Amino acid sequence: MISFRSIFINSMTLLTLMVAPCAYAQDAKEIIRKADEKRRGDVATASMTISIIRPSWSRDMSIKSWSKGTEYSLILVTSPARDKGTVFLKRDNEIWNWIPSIERSIKLPPSMMMQSWMGSDFTNDDLIKESSIVEDYTHSIVGDSIIMEREVHKIELIPKPDTPVVWGKIYSWIDKKEYIELRSELYDEDGYLVNEVKFLEIKPLGGRMLPSIMEYIPADEEGHKTVIKYHEVDYNARHGLDFFSLQNMKRVR
């Protein structure tokens, strides 16, 4: 598996990217706000497959995730067999790891929390997500085009000074009608493309029309790609705080 962190990221990214299908265009900020709205959503469960693709090898893993806001989340690895049943729990700034093969749950110490996560194409920026796509950037509509037969706004996001964001700018393409993000490009401060994110195969997920595949492609590393494929999403799940507990880690299926 990529690592516990990237899994959090994935689940968070998922929430970030699920966008509300309503209303009509106002200004750029409003469009982004609407696209981002569901990130603030309460509880969601999802199942997905993450594929790490490298020039010489690739791996797939399946996970199920539950989350409540950004404070609580629980992730269960369902395949490959070697990792099956492994659970990560994020709660109160702590990360716990349950490993069925040795029947132990372990709290990851602070020095480990920030270790780099190998194998994945995500940047650290994805991990924290404390930065708000709405508040930390200034937005402007810079054009429109058509992606996957949909009319989209091209929106430029420039980080406000001193925000903890590494990008120089981001272009985001958002469906004009349903506020679905279909693509984004992340640039460094010299204007070079660093990463590209593609959203594919829009279909009903959790009662909404959403892209079910997200491809994360670093620009300068040939053959590297991370693909997340969503199978199911449920926005109506109701889980209390006791769901995100150490006891539940051992039980969750």
Add this chain to the structure above:
Amino acid sequence: MLLVIAWKNIWRNKVRSLIVMVSVMMGLWAGAFILAYVFGMINQRLEDAIGSEISHLQLHHPEFGVDYDPQFYLDNSQSIIEDIEASPMVDAVSGRVLVYGMVASPSTSTGGKLIGIDPEREDQVTQLASNVVEGEYLRTKDRYKIIVGKKLADKLKLKIRSKVVLTFQDVDGNIVAGAFRVKGIFRSYNSSLEDGNLYVNQNDMSALLKTNGQVHEIAVLMQSGETVNEYVSTLANRHPKALVESWKQLSPELGLMIDSLDQYMIIFFVIILLALSFGIVNTMLMTVLERVKEIGMLMAIGMNKIRLFGMIFWETIFMVLIAAPLGLLLAYINIHWLSIHGLDLSAIYQEGYAAYGFKPIIYPKLEAIYYYRIMILVIITAIVASIYPAITALRLDPVKAIRKI
């Protein structure tokens, strides 16, 4: 009377006397110089080895070393720093806020040791500013600027003014992040420092970490390496809540090497002393040999052996008394000059450490007491060296001696 003859004898054969005197002077100079050099070297080696990282001693919260948890900062660290700074034994002191975290650029991210420093103090302790090879060193009023190592800069594809994001856990365990702009790039002979250490202003770091202006680490550079152990125990008594460790405790491998080298310097020193003694003895032996005829003559005309011995003895004393102060003066001038200007060894270094801003310069230093010791040693050597030839001279058969060509 004997003294007068001895004194006159010295000037009768000026070349011979000069040789003896010069060899005594040389011995004095060499002894004092080598000793000063050994002291300078021990000091320098310590400074080189500990200078860029460990310093002479460090203070931490006792729990901090276990897992580098940022909540274990030193309480009252500012007053500890002020207290240390007030000590006359201390050269410089620097407080650091430390946390292990992630550093990210658009191209990639990696783990690193994030160090919040007071730029001026840190430079006094580790000469960080002189290692900055691109851009500029931090200034106290800089906000959210960062100094990174060359290797890290290459890995993250950073240039001057590039933006990086640092992410780490604050003292409460919350994940916090801050954006910093690269102000300078440093090099280090130790590639792991170039790879892993990042320096920012302490205030910026403190605000993000919520350490209330307290620091995790206080590094102290002493005036002299000799007082380290003494000061470690002083500090441990004065600040019982802090863990005070000398560089030897922090890096015993380095301690082992430096201590061994210091001990083996002593062997060198002994060899040098032997060499200078033999030089003097040989010269003295030759001198007496040259005087066989003269001594034979004096014996033939009825000078008794005790007086003859006394004459040779006093000649030696006079010569040493003239040579010793001159030798001392020479050594003093030489050592004093070098203690200011240094002895630059960079030409002899095999590998290009100078490229990293390291100058292997040794500043020989010698306390007054050692000049006296060396002088006494050399005088004793010279006198002992003169006794054997004098005795040999006394055994001469006057008749044979005179006949000798």
Add this chain to the structure above:
Amino acid sequence: MYLILAWRNIWRNKRRTFITMASIVFAVLLAILLNSVKEGVLIKMQENVVSFYSGAIQVHKNGYWDEKTLDNSIAYSDSLITQLVNHEEVNVAIGRLESYALAASEKYTKVCMVVGIEPENETLVTSLDKKVIAGDYIRSEDESVLLSEGLAEYLKLTVGDTLVIIGQGYHGVSAAGKYPIKGVIKFASPQLNKTMVYLPMKLAQQLFDATNRLTALVLDIDDVSDADRIEKELTLTTSDEYEVMGWKVLLPELNQVLEGERAENVIFLFVLYMLIAFGIFGTVLMMTIERQYEFGVLIAIGMRNLKLSSVVVLENIMISVLGAIAGTMLSIPMIGYFYKFPIRISGDLEKAYENFGFEPIFYFSIAPKIFYSQTIVIFCIALVLSLYPLLKIARLKPVSAMRT
């Protein structure tokens, strides 16, 4: 003819000849002694340094040193190992598989360095078996681990307890296992003592899902001082896939100390040669003064300057050769003695040495190079200095010379 004359001359005044010779003998003795201890100590120190952990030379996948992850590991390859060991001076190539992970007991968790080793071979480089302070050393077939003392203390574990290891394996798979502790090892270095966990190679490869993979091959070589050269030779012969690194790259801060030492030694040698040169010069000068009368007489009775000079030079060469030979001969038993009964280190340092598992001894080198190089250096110094009498003879005025 000149030879016989010169030979007779030097034995005419035996005492003078012996004194001059003695100055050369002592010079040779001291120069050899200094260099012998210098080489002996430095080489021993290098050996000690590489046995801390790193070994003299390591081979990794290219790029491993900059980014130490299991993904930058190499596949165990007989052909690579054969290739490395085929180098005459490489004795053995020992595999290691290293990765950071979490070590945990029931209550405590800490970051540790997990090292898969070939237990039987590892001892050649680090004498790991001698560092066991409780329990036993591991064998390659064991399914148990060695834990460093500091880590054991922190985790409150001891021999027989179970250690849990959690981390990431090859290609980011999850790695977790629990193992009985077979032994506790103590390192003098607190850094190592706090972090090390050793597993038999097979077990480590299982844990990290890295079957047949290694992060490093540690080479044991005949002579650590040849590491630079062997590193270069191996770099040329192995494929670009690999990086070959000597201990100087692996341990830059310790190398800097040793490197500084070499530079500093030059000053000692310089002062020693200066003293030696002056000692010899003093005797040569005195000899010249003493013999002025003789020279004067010889020239007065018609010996030509050139002939006289030749004879004097021959005399000096003979004395220098005899002195150098005698000095070298004497130095052999002396160095032999120190080699056999080296100087023991005492005091605090002795304890420090023992903590590291080293013999607290200053070694003397008996490399032949030292003997002949120093003999030659001193011989040359003596020869150059013996030119002084020639100057004197050239300017000699027989009448005034005889009058002294």
